[in-house]
Amino acid sequence: MVSRFLFLCLLVALTACTRPQAEGFVAPIPEASRETLLIATLRSEGQRGQMFGEKRATTMSYAEVEVSIPPNHQIGRIERSHGQINPRRHFAPLSATPLADSAAxxxxxxxxxxAADEPLLVFVHGYNNxxxxxxxRLAQIQHDFELKNPALLFSWPSAGDPLGYAYDRDSVLFARTDLARLLQELNGAGQRRVIVLAHSMGGYLVMEALRQLALEGRSRTISALDGVVLMSPDIDPDVFRKQAQEIGTLPQPFVIMTTQxxxxxxxxxxxxxxxERLGRIQNAEDLDGLxxxxxxxxxxxxxxxxxxxVPVSSPTAIRFLRRLTKGVGLAAEEFSRYVLLGESRRDGRLLQ
Structure with missing residues (x-):
């Protein structure tokens, strides 16, 4: 009875997350915006007519992708087609160019x-992607947050299926070594300013990669990061505390974005x-000392x-964070839209 109840909850809550997938590329139109992003992935090639599918690959692949954003785009949304893609109304893939290796x-x-002063954004997606x-999603973030430089997507082999939760958690463990290696390669290649943004189960993957770097004695790669942001992290708070302790000194700032x-x-x-998951914690004591x-x-x-x-799909939140990341001064009453759990950080690190 309990298992049936859980299954029904899963279907009701997550079938809305299923989505159409584009097949092939479309021609660009002048009035649409275009976003370029780089991809590093552990997905295997050639499934379901896509460049990369859900199956796990033993080696990393790399690509440069261009995405068209429609002229009627509403901030925070991803306008997707349930039929033929119309670049005047929908997000659309324009091109995907394979890159030979990590050096490329x-x-x-x-x-x-x-923009030399803009950090490289490394985005790690979540479950069911x-x-x-x-x-x-990364193209939408680049566009709505007005990023000037192409961001880097680390795409681990999620099943892209709302019923693939266990598969995805295994895929996180499958991918952690490669994400750790990618962060190390970025540092070695002179990418001195890197911010990691991880969503949902991607936060679990980032913590595992940072933990692995620490256990291998590569703390310099960790400290070189300009910051880490975990958005709605799907992590057990006890596991997160253990991971943080084994990492040692966390990159700063280290931000956890939650919502009830x-x-x-x-x-x-x-x-x-x-x-309880880390992205829904209610008590400051849960992270006391971190x-x-x-x-x-x-x-x-x-x-x-x-x-x-919410931080990248709510128009109000996006506008607020855009001002914050650009160093625009914020009044106390504006900042009160956020509830800070734990130690207050109104010391200039996050609030200018």
Missing amino acids: LMRRLASERQ TLEDAAF KDRVLNVASLLTGRK DVTVLDFSLFETGENMGHM
Whole structure:
């Protein structure tokens, strides 16, 4: 009876996360915006007509991808087609160019760089994501946050299936060594300013990669990061504390973005034995003693994805964070839209 109840909860909450997938590329139109991003992935090639599918590959692949964003784009949304793609109305894939190896990736990152003072954003997607899902989301983030440089997507082999939760957690462990190696290669190639943004189960993957770097004695790669942001992390808080202790000194700033409106993490709690997830913590004591900043986005509208991506899907949150990341001064009453859990960090690190 209990298992049937959990299964029904999963279906009700997550079938809305299923989505159409584009097949092939479309021709660009002048009025649409274009975003370029780089991809490093452990997905195997040639499944379901896609460049990369859900099956696990034993070696990394790399590519440069161009995505078209429609002229009617609404901030925070990913306008997707349920039929034929129309670039005047929908996000659309324009091209995907394979890169030979990690050295070619590093060269493209260097050659595409337009703003020397802007850190490289490395995005690690979450559970139930195809490569197209993650690429469209990163293109939306680049566009809505007005990033000048192409970002880098690390796409681990999620099944892209709402019923693939256990497969995805195994895939996190499968991918952690390669993510750790990628961060090390970025540092070695001269990418001195790197910010890692991880969503949902991707936060678990990032913590495992940082832990592996620490256990291998590569703390310099960790300290070189400009910051880490875990958005709606699907991690057991006890596991997170253990990971943080084994990592040692966390990159700074280290930000955890939460919301009590996250219905996807509600389901994850049921699937993991009714255990609270890090992205829905309510008590500051849960992270007492850790050098982290927790921002609770519960007072913002939920945006798309059932409250699971509020910081990048809520128009109000995006506008606020865009001002914050650009160093625009914020009044105390504006900042009060956030609830800071734990030690207050109104010391200039996050609030200018």
